[in-house]
Amino acid sequence: MARRIPPLNPLRVFEIVARTNNLTLAAQELHVSQSAVSRQIAVLEGYLGVELFKRERHGVTLTKHGETYASEVLPAFDSIAAATARLLRNSSQGALRVRTYTTFAAKWLLPRLPAFQEQHPSIEVRIDSAIPDVNFDRDSADVAIQFGDGGWPRVNSDLLFHDEIEPVCTPEYLKTHRGPRGKLDALLKHRLLVSHYRRTDWDEWLEFAGMTELASGSERMSFGSSVLTWQAALDGMGIAIGQAPMLKAELDSGRLVRPFAMPWSRQKAYYLVRPQVQREPRKIAAFREWLLDTVAREMA
Template structure:
């Protein structure tokens, strides 16, 4: 059996009048006219079929039924107000909670965060790392940076930059080739593989027509891309690099791109926000800053 609820706006007006026991004060708190308050009370009394207020010469008083009803209604509105305040307080807390994955955090976000803090010292950024896609109903975060095809339900998306990949190795590793040996021979040696990006080598080899050159290559796997690239830095072999994540290594010359033939995949890096999100200055300034930094990466 469905429960019966009175019209909620008249009920809210009654709760204010019952608390103040004054129509004029109630009208001022609700920012409406006194006659509007009277109409709402009359509508509630009509629905309930009882008199809730006694109109007297010097104001209004609650009837016995009205007082009994108010005794139960007022705590309910207090609970609603308390719950609403909690939600709004959590939404407006000074900490900006950002979720992403380890490689993006270590290789792209952290090197740029000092600039954000210099521009917005009042915004504290709390970064958490996880591989599964964010669920804003489940995960206590304001924003997420995700890698994928962009087909996620109930979110707003901003494209940061596409996934561009190509082989990378240390300069010393390339120089270790015997004189006169083609750099293509590197593809038959040890290839370094990241666990979460196991198809990168096959994608690049197929896209550049070099799959047959790597058929006999040894594969060495690592749990993350960061460890895979560290292995390349230390001369263990050649890895597939994500161009956007390795700008610092390319500029320093600690990693090089022997083929200089990047390919772009259909997936990309996105900034993800809840489909419905209360306006927050800290979210807006971080989003604007992040998009500006991503634009520099794509330049």
């Protein structure tokens, strides 16, 4: 048998009138007129078939039925209010939990994070690295930075930047392995460094550049992450596919160079994602604003 629950808005009005014993105070708390409060009480009394309040010259008082009903309804509303406060407190307080990839954290986020902490010293940031897409119902994360096409269900996503890739190596490696009269094709006949999770990058860039045949017989050395792949390039072990936004410091300092100067911007990109249905606390809003501002400034 279905449970009988009265209309919730009239029930809420009843709770406030019973708690305050005053129609005027109830109207002020609800930001409505006193007559609107009276109408809602009448709706509830009509549903229940009993009189809940005595209308007297100087206000209202609970009837016997009203007192009995209020003794159980008011604690129920107290429990709802307490549960809501706990939920909001747990979601809005504490550290900001950011989920992303190890490479993005190490090469992009961490070098820039001190600027966020300087602006928001009261917000602690905790970074969790993982490969699978975030599931906010399952994972302990407030926001995530993910790679893809931005079409994830049940999340709001902000585009950060597209995936721009091209070969990188050290200036010394370039000098040693380029061909006669500086021909660059020779670089592709030596060792190509490959990241396990981005193992198609070389083939896709070579196709884009029209150089697939030049590297058809080249040795390939694989590493477990892009960070290790780029470190191998820095150590002069070969030439790697770099992601320009991740290697800004190395490229700006000249530790790595882009010998072909042929960047390819792919359709997939990095996005900031957060739950679609969420009461967005200040810590999330602050981090989102800082992140988008930082990206926009650097892209400009």
